[in-house]
Amino acid sequence: MNTKLYEIKPGNKFKLSQFESDDKSLINGDKDNAREELEALRVRLESLQELLYAESKHKLLIVLQAMDTAGKDSTIRMVFDGVNPQGVKVASFKAPTAEELAHDFLWRIHAKTPARGEIVIFNRSHYEDVLITRVNGWIDADTCKARYQQINEFEKYLVENGTTILKFYLHISKDEQKQRLIERRDTPSKQWKFNPSDLASRAQWGDYMDAYTDAISATSTRHAPWFIVPANSKLQRNLVISNVICDTLEGLKMEYPKAAEGLEKIVVA
């Protein structure tokens, strides 16, 4: 897969609304084949994660952002199915606590960044601080712009210190969200996920698309790129994300640590 297709180039002018949320090009009409491909990627990711952990040199940070129901939870479950839970951590960022609000907005974020050998997935992230806050008018335009810059510098610092950052926007259409909300409302085992506040965000759809467009334009950098992931189809979504992660990890040219000098002569009594 050419992962560059989904990557936003730094400084590129783009509009989220021009992106195809319904793209199924990787499935290419053959779902069984696509599922096999996904399974092969899962196996590849499993061994790449083991190598990352063994080498204990690189850190991988994956940021997931999306509108409600776009599939952040399901991506985590499906893409990381079978990957050793010991090497993968998920940090979910909800509405900040009083203590978190009393600090700068990157304080709680920094605390959850990956250590050497770790993969950390952010389920929502510091980007909420330029999205929900902006759409609701809790911050002004100057603060928002300053935060883009602060985010870029923070991410650059992380990269300089051994972190690889991949940021994914899961792109669903407003119609697809409607179907998913209705399904949630009407399926007993899913009703607990239905949050009436999701309807409030849905009513602000256009504002959110603008806020995402601006935030992604301002913060897709060479060191921490954004990918726009077509997400109406879960299979397409998982294929794109799995491919980007596997290709990126492979690009790190990791190696198992060399055996200590004289290891073969050690006697196990």
Next chain:
Amino acid sequence: MNTKLYEIKPGNKFKLSQFESDDKSLINGDKDNAREELEALRVRLESLQELLYAESKHKLLIVLQAMDTAGKDSTIRMVFDGVNPQGVKVASFKAPTAEELAHDFLWRIHAKTPARGEIVIFNRSHYEDVLITRVNGWIDADTCKARYQQINEFEKYLVENGTTILKFYLHISKDEQKQRLIERRDTPSKQWKFNPSDLASRAQWGDYMDAYTDAISATSTRHAPWFIVPANSKLQRNLVISNVICDTLEGLKMEYPKAAEGLEKIVVA
């Protein structure tokens, strides 16, 4: 499976050396069948974890303790394969840092205990503070005894506040460890795991068995039981642990949260 077979009853006098590390009774000579059974348990655990997360009422803490190479890492990888990484966290306790040492021994432990809806696996735990410390003479007998009591009270407090605690000792024989260390030494992709300090612990095998016997005797309580898991066979080990976890979660009688009043009338515009 009758999980009680592997549970240490409170106040029971027992010796670890009397336990059969080579027990393969659950495999019963049919490995293919045992693997199918394990896969069925994995699927069961996956849906129980989802329910735990949805209900968001109970907390599950799993403690893994064992001699080196007994399979703590591999248990985590194999038993929790396919369980949503979002609901499962692993806390690995290594040699304490200066900051941790400046606090009481349960300080760093408490910080990692599960929240509502979460499963947390302790890869090593507060039990190291009555094991390695005791075997090496870093604490005296009185301190060790006081700690058993403090651990029991701490765990009781956690249970009173909604935590379910399961503690597993992965029981391998000294011979089996020898084979595994040799394999580690001689297999290129495993050599990075070979730590010469493992040989020092191996030389103290008898002292460790005594320390484990005493610690488990003193801290296997009704609210936080210990299970002695035969671990020479990985399949037997995984079957015992998976069964105990699934049976315990089922015993919690969890339910999906009821839909909010009037949910069916909400219109998704």
